[in-house]
Amino acid sequence: MTDSPPAPAGSKLDAQRRADRVAAFRGEVAALEREGVLALSEEQRARVATHHEALLRELAARFDVDVSEGEKQLSLGMRIASLLGALALAASAFFFIRRFWGTLSTPSQVAILAAAPALGLLATAYAARKERSGYFAALAGLVAFACFVIDVSLLGEIFNRVPTHAAWLAWGLFGLVVAYAWGGRLLLAAGLGCLAFWLAGWLTTWSGAVWTAMWERPETFLPAGLLLFAAPLALAHRKRDDFPPVYRLVGLVAVLFPLLLLANWGEGSYLRRLDPDLVEGIYQILGFAASAAAIGLGIRRHWKETVNAASAFFVAFLFAKFVDWWWEWMPRYAFFLLVGLTAVAALAALKKLRSLTIAAERRAA
Amino acid sequence: MSLGSRLGGRPGSWGLLAGLALIAVTNGWVLLDVARNRSGEPEARVELTERELWLPWSVEDDDEDSGLALTLAWHGDDPFGSGRPTWLDRDKLRELGFDVHVAPESPGSERFYSNVPAREAFVVLAMGGEAWNRELARREEEIRRCRQSGSCGPSAEQNRSVPEQVAELRRTESHLVAVDAGRDPRALRRRYPDRGRFLVLPAEVDVLRNAEKEGEPYLSGYLHLRVPRIHVPLPLRPVLDAVSQEDASRQRRWDEKPDPRYRAVLAVGRGYEPWLVRVERMPDATPPP
Numbered sequence: 001m002t003d004s005p006p007a008p009a010g011s012k013l014d015a016q017r018r019a020d021r022v023a024a025f026r027g028e029v030a031a032l033e034r035e036g037v038l039a040l041s042e043e044q045r046a047r048v049a050t051h052h053e054a055l056l057r058e059l060a061a062r063f064d065v066d067v068s069e070g071e072k073q074l075s076l077g078m079r080i081a082s083l084l085g086a087l088a089l090a091a092s093a094f095f096f097i098r099r100f101w102g103t104l105s106t107p108s109q110v111a112i113l114a115a116a117p118a119l120g121l122l123a124t125a126y127a128a129r130k131e132r133s134g135y136f137a138a139l140a141g142l143v144a145f146a147c148f149v150i151d152v153s154l155l156g157e158i159f160n161r162v163p164t165h166a167a168w169l170a171w172g173l174f175g176l177v178v179a180y181a182w183g184g185r186l187l188l189a190a191g192l193g194c195l196a197f198w199l200a201g202w203l204t205t206w207s208g209a210v211w212t213a214m215w216e217r218p219e220t221f222l223p224a225g226l227l228l229f230a231a232p233l234a235l236a237h238r239k240r241d242d243f244p245p246v247y248r249l250v251g252l253v254a255v256l257f258p259l260l261l262l263a264n265w266g267e268g269s270y271l272r273r274l275d276p277d278l279v280e281g282i283y284q285i286l287g288f289a290a291s292a293a294a295i296g297l298g299i300r301r302h303w304k305e306t307v308n309a310a311s312a313f314f315v316a317f318l319f320a321k322f323v324d325w326w327w328e329w330m331p332r333y334a335f336f337l338l339v340g341l342t343a344v345a346a347l348a349a350l351k352k353l354r355s356l357t358i359a360a361e362r363r364a365a
Numbered sequence: 366m367s368l369g370s371r372l373g374g375r376p377g378s379w380g381l382l383a384g385l386a387l388i389a390v391t392n393g394w395v396l397l398d399v400a401r402n403r404s405g406e407p408e409a410r411v412e413l414t415e416r417e418l419w420l421p422w423s424v425e426d427d428d429e430d431s432g433l434a435l436t437l438a439w440h441g442d443d444p445f446g447s448g449r450p451t452w453l454d455r456d457k458l459r460e461l462g463f464d465v466h467v468a469p470e471s472p473g474s475e476r477f478y479s480n481v482p483a484r485e486a487f488v489v490l491a492m493g494g495e496a497w498n499r500e501l502a503r504r505e506e507e508i509r510r511c512r513q514s515g516s517c518g519p520s521a522e523q524n525r526s527v528p529e530q531v532a533e534l535r536r537t538e539s540h541l542v543a544v545d546a547g548r549d550p551r552a553l554r555r556r557y558p559d560r561g562r563f564l565v566l567p568a569e570v571d572v573l574r575n576a577e578k579e580g581e582p583y584l585s586g587y588l589h590l591r592v593p594r595i596h597v598p599l600p601l602r603p604v605l606d607a608v609s610q611e612d613a614s615r616q617r618r619w620d621e622k623p624d625p626r627y628r629a630v631l632a633v634g635r636g637y638e639p640w641l642v643r644v645e646r647m648p649d650a651t652p653p654p
Contacts, residue, residue: 095429102431105599114392121384144384152391157434158598159399160639162567162591170391177387181380204482208462210569213482267480276476 012134012183013242015063022052023067064132075133082139083186089139090146097150109158113151120144121178128182138184145187148174165201165211168194185246192250196224218258219270225254245305252294252306256313259287264320287317299357318342402634409560409633411492414625414647417539418595420609433602434594435629435641439490439541440500441588449573450543453586461486461548461586463572469582478574478584487637488568488588489545489557496542504538505531537622543588546570550637567591567637592639595631601644608646 029048032038040048059065066072093116101109120143127136152167175191178184200220201211214220229251232244262269262283266276269283291314298306319339326335418435441450459465462484467477491497508527541564547553550565557563571587597605604627617623630642 098430098432099428100431102433102599102602110392110396114388117388118385121381121388125381148388148391151388152395155392155395157432158596159395160592160594160596161395161399162638170387174384174387177380177383181384205485207482208484209482210485212569216480216482267476272477 011239011241012063012065015059016065019056019059019065019067022056023069026052062132064134078133078135079138082135083142086139086142086146089143093143093147094150097154101154106158110155113154116147117144117151117174120147124178124182134183137182138187141178141182141184141187142190145171145175145178145190163212165198165205165214168198168201172198179243180240183240185242188243188246189250192228192247196221196228196250196254199224199227216268217270218261218268221254221258225251225256225258227251228254245303248303249305249309252309252313256287256290256294256310259283259290260313260316260320263287263317264324284317284321288314291317299353315346398636399638402636402638403632403640405635407560407632407634408554408637409564410630410642411561411564412628412630413492413541414628415608415623416537416625417492417541418629418631420605420612433597433605435597435605436594437541437590437592437631437639438539439543439590440539441543448588449585450588451585452544453546453570453588455584457546458570458572458584458586461546461570463570465572465584469574469584474582475574478572481572483569483571483589485591486546486548486568486570486588487550487553487565488543488590489547489553490541490564490566491544491557492562492564493540494562496544497540500542501531501534504534536624546586546588564631564633564639565637566633566639595639595641597641597644601629601641604644604646 029038029040033040056065056067060067066075097112097116104112120140124137124140124144127140128134131137149171152170155161156163156167172191172194175187175194179188179191197214200214203220203223204214204217205211209217228247231251232247237243263280263286266274266279266283269276269279271279271282274282291310294306294310295314297303298310322335322339322342326338330338417438419438420435421433441448441453455465455469463481467474469478505527508530512527544563545553545556546568553565554560554563557565568591569589571589573585573587575583575585608626611617611626625647627644627646629644631639632642633639
């Protein structure tokens, strides 16, 4: 047996999981020793400690992982600060350009608009090289993305261009490039959202409608949602294993939110030959079925984000149905009592499901 | 190796190159398209005035936005709204690609025509001429009817004669009138060949089912320009900035319509996107003391 740590996992998420396991192992060993179940010799204890220290040093050096609870809390604070900073800097860039916009010639305007996201990219690359945690790179990446959105939007304004859905494609690709190059789940979500808008706009133009009419036909978002949800099955993310949940989450929202809208607004459907009440009924059934299927799939595949998002939508479908059935004729106290009792019943059902799942996992183990 | 792992494999260098390339391609694409639109002889070149190109009210107040864009003002010939010309009827809507097979008076038509997505089209705006004269005659008739019926209510307008009011409309109202729409801009241009008077511009059309008109429900359309505001580049701003300053210094009311103080040449390119070519003060419009 050697004291040198084994090669750590390939991604920051893997590295963090390993560091968490080390911390949990240390805590459990200490508890077992206190309870008299386990007694490691000094030599064993020293060897494990040396091994873990070397491993954690390696993980911290390569991936800047959090090795203590305090560091984890600080990291959360840094993530929030990074997001707020990015939003503030993006707003600052927007208002700066607007304030001095009219004093610039057209070539200067074009040059500044194109230079802003390019500088943002350079800043992202520089920050990623200088600081391994990735917070500054994430912040700079979001600012670069916002500058690119401003660039394309204002170019359209100064040249009086007809707005086109192709802008969403450019924004989506840019978000993906920055996210894959330097990390950032929020940026990935923004990029995927833009691609969903582009695809929905493009499909809308097929029917001869203006692309902006995609908002009036929620069904146009369904293909994009399904594609995004399924994409991680085709795209392996060995280095970015924190990305597939983002794909599934954005995809799920792009499928279930339109279904929720259509379940309550039949007039917004492409199924114009059918009665709106019938359309709403169809989408209510589809919405419940899709949410339940996503919960089941999420439990089976251990996709936490899928289970959480689908559960939230299932509750939203249920609540919308309750409002539909009872809001008008039931006293308010009775309505909310019924909602509360349903939540209690749902809790009991989920508890049962949880115990069944645990039992199944134990049997499998 | 999968695409995902290839993409995630070497952060930094490829990301920088790909991102910069994307910025260059997107900006280059837009600029090439603008150059293509503005190359050669413009599709149309029409002289307009302050009546047709409105300054924003807030230009003198908004320190946060130093840009300037003029709103293109135009009307149809429908008293219920400038975007609803009477010629935009069921037949025209069918020609524009709408499914109008359900008769507007039949049961279920209200639901059928509610929430129909807008469609792309091109609208023809005529500057002055017969369409404007018809519009003026319609407005004059409205004023006369209103006076006869006494439904206008007491106002300063009542103290002026009808010819005076009509003369003011002629001086201050936009002379741009929507006269036609279609899906093929070239066909529209063949129908309206005068490039110095007719603008062909991209528009969106909504379908409306109107509940009553002489007892019968009917279909109409609602037109929106897809580029309703025209950006003013820096070299063309001095005249407009001076006019804005005049308005600000004498605290012009929002509903006050002055006689036109500037005129502008609006060009439309091969891609049917407009731009301002020239802005100059009207020779007889002297700044107020």
